Amino acid sequence: MQSHDHFFRDAADASAPLLLWALHFFAVYIFVALACVSTLIDAQLFGYPLIKNVSLLLSLLAILLVAGLMRRAIFLYRKTSQQLLSLARLGCAVLGVIGIIWSTVPMLILESCQG
Amino acid sequence: MNRPASSPDLESDPPADSSRSYVGEFPNSLPRPPDELPELERIWRTPSGLRFLTTVNNTNIGVLYIGTALLFFVLAGILGLMIRAQLAVPDNDLIAAGTYNQIFTMHGTVMMFLFAIPVVEAIAVYLLPGMLGARDLPFPRLSAYAYWAYAIGGLAFFCTLFVGLAPDGGWFMYPPLTSKEYSPGMNADFWLLGIGFIEISAIAGAIELIIGILFTRAPGMSLSKMPIYAWSMLVVALMIVFAFPAIIAGTTLLEFERAFDWPFFIADRGGDPVLWQHLFWFFGHPEVYIIFLPAAGMVSTMIPTIAQTPLVGYRTIVVALLAVGMFSFALWAHHMFTAGLGVMELSFVSAASMAVAIPTAIQVFAWIATLWRGRVRKSTPTYFLLGFMFIFVLGGLTGVMVAVLPFDWQVHDTYFIVAHLHYVLIGGMVFPMFAGLYYWMPLLNGNTLSERCGKWVFWLMFGGFNLAFFPMHISGLLGMPRRVYTYGEEMGWGLWNMLSSIGSLILAIGVALFCIDAFRTCRKPARKIDNPWHASTMEWLESDDYSSRSIPDVKSREPLWDQPNLSQEVAAGLHWLPGAATGLRETMMTSPVSATPTHVQILPTDSWLPLLAAAGTAGFFLLLTVELTVIAFICGFIAIASVIWWLWQVDVQPAAASVKVANGVWLPVGATGAASHSWWATIIMLVVDLTIFASFLFAYIHVSMMLTVSCPPPNAALPSFAWPLLSCGLLLAGSIVFEVMRLRTRNQQLISQTGLRLAVIAAIAMVIGAFAADFIGHQRAGLDPTAQAWSATVAAMLAYQGFHVIVLTLAAGYLLARSWSGKLTSASRGTLDNIGLMWHCTTLQGVVAAFAVNVLPLVMEF
Numbered sequence: 022m023q024s025h026d027h028f029f030r031d032a033a034d035a036s037a038p039l040l041l042w043a044l045h046f047f048a049v050y051i052f053v054a055l056a057c058v059s060t061l062i063d064a065q066l067f068g069y070p071l072i073k074n075v076s077l078l079l080s081l082l083a084i085l086l087v088a089g090l091m092r093r094a095i096f097l098y099r100k101t102s103q104q105l106l107s108l109a110r111l112g113c114a115v116l117g118v119i120g121i122i123w124s125t126v127p128m129l130i131l132e133s134c135q136g
Numbered sequence: 137m138n139r140p141a142s143s144p145d146l147e148s149d150p151p152a153d154s155s156r157s158y159v160g161e162f163p164n165s166l167p168r169p170p171d172e173l174p175e176l177e178r179i180w181r182t183p184s185g186l187r188f189l190t191t192v193n194n195t196n197i198g199v200l201y202i203g204t205a206l207l208f209f210v211l212a213g214i215l216g217l218m219i220r221a222q223l224a225v226p227d228n229d230l231i232a233a234g235t236y237n238q239i240f241t242m243h244g245t246v247m248m249f250l251f252a253i254p255v256v257e258a259i260a261v262y263l264l265p266g267m268l269g270a271r272d273l274p275f276p277r278l279s280a281y282a283y284w285a286y287a288i289g290g291l292a293f294f295c296t297l298f299v300g301l302a303p304d305g306g307w308f309m310y311p312p313l314t315s316k317e318y319s320p321g322m323n324a325d326f327w328l329l330g331i332g333f334i335e336i337s338a339i340a341g342a343i344e345l346i347i348g349i350l351f352t353r354a355p356g357m358s359l360s361k362m363p364i365y366a367w368s369m370l371v372v373a374l375m376i377v378f379a380f381p382a383i384i385a386g387t388t389l390l391e392f393e394r395a396f397d398w399p400f401f402i403a404d405r406g407g408d409p410v411l412w413q414h415l416f417w418f419f420g421h422p423e424v425y426i427i428f429l430p431a432a433g434m435v436s437t438m439i440p441t442i443a444q445t446p447l448v449g450y451r452t453i454v455v456a457l458l459a460v461g462m463f464s465f466a467l468w469a470h471h472m473f474t475a476g477l478g479v480m481e482l483s484f485v486s487a488a489s490m491a492v493a494i495p496t497a498i499q500v501f502a503w504i505a506t507l508w509r510g511r512v513r514k515s516t517p518t519y520f521l522l523g524f525m526f527i528f529v530l531g532g533l534t535g536v537m538v539a540v541l542p543f544d545w546q547v548h549d550t551y552f553i554v555a556h557l558h559y560v561l562i563g564g565m566v567f568p569m570f571a572g573l574y575y576w577m578p579l580l581n582g583n584t585l586s587e588r589c590g591k592w593v594f595w596l597m598f599g600g601f602n603l604a605f606f607p608m609h610i611s612g613l614l615g616m617p618r619r620v621y622t623y624g625e626e627m628g629w630g631l632w633n634m635l636s637s638i639g640s641l642i643l644a645i646g647v648a649l650f651c652i653d654a655f656r657t658c659r660k661p662a663r664k665i666d667n668p669w670h671a672s673t674m675e676w677l678e679s680d681d682y683s684s685r686s687i688p689d690v691k692s693r694e695p696l697w698d699q700p701n702l703s704q705e706v707a708a709g710l711h712w713l714p715g716a717a718t719g720l721r722e723t724m725m726t727s728p729v730s731a732t733p734t735h736v737q738i739l740p741t742d743s744w745l746p747l748l749a750a751a752g753t754a755g756f757f758l759l760l761t762v763e764l765t766v767i768a769f770i771c772g773f774i775a776i777a778s779v780i781w782w783l784w785q786v787d788v789q790p791a792a793a794s795v796k797v798a799n800g801v802w803l804p805v806g807a808t809g810a811a812s813h814s815w816w817a818t819i820i821m822l823v824v825d826l827t828i829f830a831s832f833l834f835a836y837i838h839v840s841m842m843l844t845v846s847c848p849p850p851n852a853a854l855p856s857f858a859w860p861l862l863s864c865g866l867l868l869a870g871s872i873v874f875e876v877m878r879l880r881t882r883n884q885q886l887i888s889q890t891g892l893r894l895a896v897i898a899a900i901a902m903v904i905g906a907f908a909a910d911f912i913g914h915q916r917a918g919l920d921p922t923a924q925a926w927s928a929t930v931a932a933m934l935a936y937q938g939f940h941v942i943v944l945t946l947a948a949g950y951l952l953a954r955s956w957s958g959k960l961t962s963a964s965r966g967t968l969d970n971i972g973l974m975w976h977c978t979t980l981q982g983v984v985a986a987f988a989v990n991v992l993p994l995v996m997e998f
Contacts, residue, residue, distance in 0.1 A: 116459045
């Protein structure tokens with residue numbers, strides 16, 4: 022029998038928002054950790070602290086991307102709502118959006134290099 | 137492996153219509169040949185007497201595994217009781233401080249590493265073959281090896297307690313307390329090497345589970361029909377693949393520091409104790425979910441049965457499992473809130489800690505909704521499941537509390553944390569496990585545990601647990617620190633500690649009562665397994681050593697509810713592969729998404745080799761620890777020889793190209809390349825390997841970031857640029873030669889065996905040359921790993937590459953031996969394909985390491 026499975030494609034499709042969350046999380050974590058012990062600590066961008074601005078820009082980019090993934094997930098869910106993949110795609114998108122927004126909140130309310 | 141002279145289902149060439157679906161209502165028809173079932177029984181029969189030790193069947197290994205894990209649970213529980221006896225009253229001198237340190241370290245270590253992780257894998261290897269409808273999982277000898285390595289190593293490790301050599305630095309073994317300076321004895325070494333067995337065992341188990349779940353499901357059991365327990369184990373096995381490498385790297389570095397004075401964690405010499413915390417907790421936090429998710433999977437399996445209704449939100453729970461698996465990797469630093477990391481970084485982790493509550497809550501609400509929708513039968517598993525929900529939710533709530541930074545700063549390292557972690561782990565894992573033991577016990581010999589006794593067990597455990605651990609919240613808030621062996625009366629903690637000690641005793645009585653009932657039930661005469669709970673999953677099909685008589689054709693998520701005659705049909709041989717088509721142990725392999733049959737895989741038979749290999753591995757590590765070097769290396773040689781002998785027996789050309797598995801359906805026997813299960817297992821192993829390497833790389837970058845003057849530091853230097861360039865060139869050339877040879881071997885006409893051998897010899901010569909160039913370059917640059925941490929991290933990566941070169945040299949020799957013995961052909965080339973993957977992985981690591989060591993310092997600013 023021939024199989025026409027695309028397991029990795031489907032798995033990546035469904036979990037893309039969570040992968041994006043992971044990418045965003047580790048990117049901002051590593052960036053802040055590295056930048057706070059480098060000469061970037063006092064650098065400015067458009068008159069504001071560079072570290073905070075870059076982190077927020079990364080977050081904005083991640084939010085835009087995950088919003089795009091969510092829009093696509095909603096569109097595909099409406100077409101094939103009974104499929105596991107459809108709901109997995111949508112569910113991961115919702116959790117991805119929440120995860121990225123929550124990770125962004127500390128950037129809005131805290132100084133970048135405290136502690 | 138014994139191969140019969142002939143078999144009615146064996147044919148060299150399949151009929152022309154082999155690719156279509158089966159003919160008729162069922163895959164096979166009646167009557168079945170009279171000798172089919174006796175032949176199946178003969179092939180799969182479990183050996184008796186002493187030869188039982190050779191069994192590799194996952195169902196048998198699962199029973200041994202569960203039994204051993206429960207033994208460790210009891211042993212670690214006794215240690216817990218000793219802790220509580222010591223802390224029952226103020227100023228107690230029942231146990232000396234040093235002994236107390238060993239006891240609490242061993243209690244945590246044994247519970248986490250020798251009970252919790254092994255038992256979840258044990259239950260999985262026991263349940264999954266039946267639940268998935270497989271004859272067995274695809275690497276039974278690997279499972280047997282994993283079990284024996286764990287059992288022998290674990291028992292030897294536990295025995296260190298009786299000679300005063302048990303580790304005493306806490307279950308997370310933080311340096312500098314565990315460095316040679318402050319822990320000069322062998323105690324810490326036993327921990328570091330003892331944990332090695334669990335790492336090997338867990339990763340071997342993860343490979344078995346991932347491949348088994350993705351490729352051995354019964355035909356028709358697509359991912360959307362897969363039991364939720366299998367989903368949870370798939371996520372957990374993937375988590376093991378990414379989480380365990382961090383602790384492997386961490387333990388290796390700490391052992392190198394202790395054995396060779398490479399100062400990775402010594403601050404005075406450029407190291408950083410916090411590096412250990414990062415590596416430990418990058419494993420340690422996902423580990424909590426590695427323990428919890430299988431339990432959640434069991435809960436999601438049992439609740440529909442006790443409520444007699446399908447699980448509410450099956451697809452949402454799948455999403456929740458995936459999300460918990462992902463989010464859990466961002467939580468490592470919430471164990472390090474007081475370690476001095478930046479507030480912003482900690483806040484990211486704090487946010488992720490709260491985010492993980494959402495998918496966890498989704499599961500809890502789905503369980504409540506399922507219970508609400510169904511008609512709940514009050515039985516002992518029900519009691520334990522309800523107890524689990526109560527306790528786990530409380531543990532989850534205190535988890536959200538300690539995810540809040542200011543609160544955590546107040547309660548860190550106090551008994552509040554001890555209470556929280558026990559509520560999470562005992563509530564989240566031990567109670568579901570007990571529910572599972574009551575629920576699945578009939579699979580063992582058809583007998584159920586006593587319901588009356590079970591209620592006693594539950595109430596003793598539930599009441600005892602809450603009495604033991606709830607007061608710890610209060611003693612923690614009153615300021616009682618963890619790991620103190622006694623306290624003064626004036627502290628005011630006496631009442632709460634006395635309550636905890638009484639509670640722990642009641643809890644222990646409950647466990648003891650369960651053990652007595654379990655022992656009694658196991659001794660009862662075996663009865664027919666008759667699905668006493670009216671469950672919907674396929675492990676309840678009538679089964680024997682070969683699992684079910686024929687492999688079920690699955691049509692729904694609840695096959696035993698939606699296909700009411702399935703059990704009889706399967707037992708009669710109406711479904712797939714009703715006999716032993718190849719005359720050997722075999723199972724059907726299916727595609728990972730739709731579970732469409734792809735081929736029949738021959739499985740290895742019972743053998744002493746896994747036991748020998750495991751004993752050799754355990755002997756090597758343990759004897760090396762006590763510096764019996766010669767005997768240790770003899771053990772290591774036995775282990776390697778056993779593994780090579782074992783591998784020699786696989787990847788052989790099958791006697792028949794295809795076999796009949798159903799009316800009108802013929803499947804090929806075995807597969808090569810990306811269709812082969814061993815190819816995917818190698819990929820997973822290499823992911824583990826690359827993640828270990830990434831951990832070493834992280835250590836190198838972390839230590840480099842701590843340099844204040846220059847990189848490399850003043851008393852170190854980079855090799856001349858020609859050496860790494862030469863090394864990378866040789867590595868790439870070796871990979872190219874190997875790959876060209878591998879591709880040409882697909883078509884036997886394109887390369888002779890002589891050409892193949894010459895290519896292997898040339899490729900390995902290049903790899904050895906590459907390592908030599910690297911080594912000489914560093915030697916000429918004066919690399920001294922004992923000088924400071926930066927040099928030590930460079931040397932660690934170099935040593936890891938050296939380890940790969942040794943493995944590749946052995947692999948090249950093995951390839952040559954197979955070529956000379958005629959076992960390397962286009963039809964049996966799995967070994968070649970898999971070694972090819974290892975080859976390229978070594979090249980990748982070598983190039984990345986060379987880039988990191990030689991280029992990173994150029995871009996660093998000071």
